[in-house]
Amino acid sequence: MADQPGNPVDGWSWAVGLTAAALTVLGQRTPTVAVCGLAVLLVITDRIGTHADVVVLLATMISLVDLALVRRGWRFTAGAISAATAMFVTFVDVPFAQLPLPFYPIIAAVIGCLVGAPVLLGLRLGAARQTAAEATERAVESERQREAEMAAARAIERAAIARELHDIVVHHVASIVLRVGVARHLGSGGDADTKAVFDDVHATGTAVLEDLRRLVAVLREPTTAGDDPPAPVLDPADLPDALDQAVNRIRQSGLPVTVIVDSAMSQLDAVRGLAVLRVVQEGLINVLKHAGPEATATLRVVASTSGEVCVEITDDGGPTKMAPVRGGGHGLMGLRERVTLLGGHLETGPVPTGWQIRAILPAGADAGARPTVAT
CATH class of the missing domain: 1.10.287 (Helix Hairpins)
Incomplete structure (x- = not known):
């Protein structure tokens, strides 16, 4: 029965085409079931005489690619035999005994191409996928080995x-x-x-x-061995006392220090608190080393309304009011690296009154207005 405009068989063509599409999608998960189902649908399509037989044939070949890509053993064999049998039944419209002898190799060649080509493509894609997976695994293993060596x-x-x-x-x-x-x-x-x-x-x-x-x-x-050494932990509540001790040591060495410290520094997080302490220690040591005990220094540790912490250490360069010569050592370099790791920046250089070290640490979870206390 041939399809004609208005013929009820046209509805069968739509049904067969949609079924073939659904089975092709199913082939992504169960390719053996999809190929067998499409083989049956191919025979049915040929017998009812719709124009959807080409669609079903293409769907069968696509599912054969999926089958060869992921299946081996009896599932692969069952699917390939089902597809070949359905194609033979579709192409042979007369009893097998009445076929002329020369048609046998032709039919075999056509079916071999229609089944073999998708199968070979699937096998090739499977081999490529396996090669890519092995290459990825080798790369991961190489990276692990490199990390172990490091x-x-x-x-x-x-x-x-x-x-x-x-x-x-x-x-x-x-x-x-x-x-x-x-x-x-x-x-x-x-x-x-x-x-x-x-x-x-x-x-x-x-x-x-x-x-x-x-x-x-x-x-x-x-x-x-695989990580950086952990930094010392400073309890935030101990920061004011630690700053007092650092200042007192410098004062005992003969350097007068005026201190203005935020009264809420005890609420600063441990990481920024440790950075503040190290800046104060190194900055005051630099003043004592380069400006001498005859100089005077001012220390300011304050937080802005946005939560940024500013540490300033300014000296007057001693009685001569001349900027001291700075250089040597790695203290300031280490401070700059520490502050930069926290997202801040460190500034050092001469000012009208002498020399200044100024560190800015970015806002943390404790941002907010802070009162200050002078000592």
Whole structure:
């Protein structure tokens, strides 16, 4: 029965085409079921005589590609045989016994092409997918190996640094602390100022020795071989006291320091609080080192209404009011790196009154207006 405009068989053509499309989509998940279903649909389409047989044939070939891509064994064999059988039934409209002998190889060749071409394409795509997966796996394994080698190299470097710190720096600092302790004992009958200086030097040396030993332990800890050494943790509530101690040490060395500190610095987060402390320590040491004890310094640690924290250390350059020569060492370089890692910036340079170090740390979760306290 041939399709004609207005013929009820036209409805069958639509039904068959939509069914073929649905089975093709199903072939993404179950290609064997899809190929077998399309084979049956191909035979039905040929028998009812619709024009949808070409659509079904193309859908069958597409599903054969999916079948060869993901299936092997009996599922693949069952699907291929079903498709070949359906095509044979479709192409042969007369009893098999009445076919002329020359038609056998022709029919076999046509069916072989219609079934073999999609199968070969599916196998080729499957091989390409497997090759890509293996290449990705090799790349991942290579990256893991590279990271392992880098971690091993870092561990070796840390062990070497730990040895040098322990054998040289820690040894000499321990010797200094011991000698200062002996000097405190021998000079116990001296004046109170000398005793206070010895006590301060001994306390500072002991604290430095403890920090160095802690750092050596961190460097030697195998579990931290793949990461940067953890920074010391500063309790936010301890920041005001830590700032007072840093200022008092400098004052005991003879440098007058005027301090203006935000009264709510105790609520600053630990990371920014540690950065503030390090800027203050290094900045005041620089003033004492380069401007001398005859200079005067001003320390301001304030927070803006937007939550930014500003640390300013300004000196007057001593009685001559001349800008001191800055240079040498790595203290300011380390401070700049620390502040930059937090998203801030560090400025150093001459000002009309002498020299200034100014660090700006970005706002954190504790942003807001802060009152200040002068000491």
